[in-house]
Amino acid sequence: MIKHVGILGIFLIAASSGANAAETMYIASWGGDVEKVFREKIIPPFEAKNNIKINYIAGNSSDTLAKLMAQKSKQEISVAFMDEFAMVSAVGAGVCAKVDEGEYSKNVYQNARTTGDKSIGLGFYAAGLVYNTEIFKKNGWDAPTSWKDLEDKKYLGKIVIPSIASYGQWVLVMEARANGGSEKSIQPGFEAMKRISPNVIAWESGPAKIAQMLQTGEAALAVWGNQRAAPLIDQGVPLKFVYPKEGAVSAVAAVCPVQGGPQPKVAQAFIQYLLSPEVQTFLATTNGWGPANKDVKLPPAVAARVIYGQEQHNKLIAVDYNVIIPNMPAWTSRWNREVER
Structure with a gap:
């Protein structure tokens, strides 16, 4: 089981003085196995450490893009996950904010970045x-x-x-x-x-x-x-x-902070958390996503079945x-x- 305690301490967002009730942050992502892993393993520790409640809106990439476009004047979603095709469209439509450079985003493969750093790859397939x-x-x-x-x-x-x-x-x-x-x-x-x-x-x-x-x-x-x-x-x-x-x-499972979305600081912290070696290793093991963080060291059995290392990236067609x-x-x-x- 993934151990989150040490990693999550890095992403603790200070609660405002006297605030006890957890805020709610909405994220939009894929359903199926991805949703199950996020709900059961990835989200709960982040919620506990950051006094935040994350509501997960499941849907395919086209659904998520449509929601962001419909809510453009007043966004309710803070973090959006999409396949590369939809994410490129989202960035072009101006619904994604810049990903702040952080401890882990600075270590991603170059092909995990979009122009202007308005989204970032979470995993490769x-x-x-x-x-x-x-x-x-x-x-x-x-x-x-x-x-x-x-x-x-x-x-x-x-x-x-x-x-x-x-x-x-x-x-x-x-x-x-x-x-x-x-x-x-x-x-x-x-x-x-x-x-x-x-x-x-x-x-x-x-x-x-x-x-x-x-x-x-x-x-x-x-x-x-x-x-x-x-x-x-x-x-x-x-x-x-x-x-x-x-x-x-070459396909990328990508994430972006939503332009004008609520809780922007927590959204940025959540993205950095997802790019940490610990979570990246977990996603490779459970979801079959090759890590976007090039500093991640995978066990041989996991590395053999995902996109891993610059040599493999070079063989794929963009x-x-x-x-x-x-x-x-x-x-x-x-x-x-x-x-x-």
């Missing part, structure tokens, strides 16, 4: 291929090695790919790159996705549903993250994550959100017409 090893063995199939393998007709009705609002955007870009295009030349990606489409049994973004389909064998292959596959593998599910030869996509974000409305419309139908 890779988007690639996940397959059911038992189904592949039963069918005599070789393990997938490439993004192009998604086109193979033997996978008819056996692939799960999340929607374009989720991992689907990365599939589109990587298929474009694998077929001579890029973010700036997306046509080869759409042509490839039309060839892949018959193989897809579901355009599913829900982690629980994807896990179920891979476990039951309803799906043999999925586009997913290594952080999602790791806990299932630990539970004995016959899955394996593949880094495609063209490269897996997609260009400056190109993707402006094109997403048009791409989404085209995806719905030509791909996911």
Whole structure:
């Protein structure tokens, strides 16, 4: 179990004189396993040390971004967690405040930072291929090695790919790159996705549903993250994550203090706490997130299953959100017409 006592003392926020009742701070973050870990292990010690009550608002990244935009004139949320795509949009929309430099934020990998330091990476994961090893063995199939393998007709009705609002955007870009295009030349990606489409049994973004389909064998292959596959593998599910030869996509679980949000000092302290080696190690162990703090030393067994160290970061593909974000409305419309139908 994580030991918080020594670390949390660093982040104690002095209560105002005579104040006994705990204030309430709202954070918006992901649901599922992430919510469970935060509620049970990470939040309570911080609350106790800082005389603060944290209310957790669960939702996907798009939900959180929508809440921040709707409340822009009067924010209720103090700290927001989003996947990189949504976070880049949030920073661009001005709903994230600058992350104050602190003891632990100064030690993060450079690719954990956004322009202007308006958000910071909490953990890294890779988007690639996940397959059911038992189904592949039963069918005599070789393990997938490439993004192009998604086109193979033997996978008819056996692939799960999340929607374009989720991992689907990365599939589109990587298929474009694998077929001579890029973010700036997306046509080869759409042509490839039309060839892949018959193989897809579901355009599913829900982690629980994807896990179920891979476990039951309803799906043999999925586009997913290594952080999602790791806990299932630990539970004995016959899955394996593949880094495609063209490269897996570098993905960041990011956090920002909300511009104009309540309790700004506590929000900054909470972010520093999350970047401490102790909590970073815990998140790597339980959530499969590679640490953003480059000074973290992971046990070998944990290091082997997460994005860890500069060498691994260098092998991942960083997609260009400056190109993707402006094109997403048009791409989404085209995806719905030509791909996911």
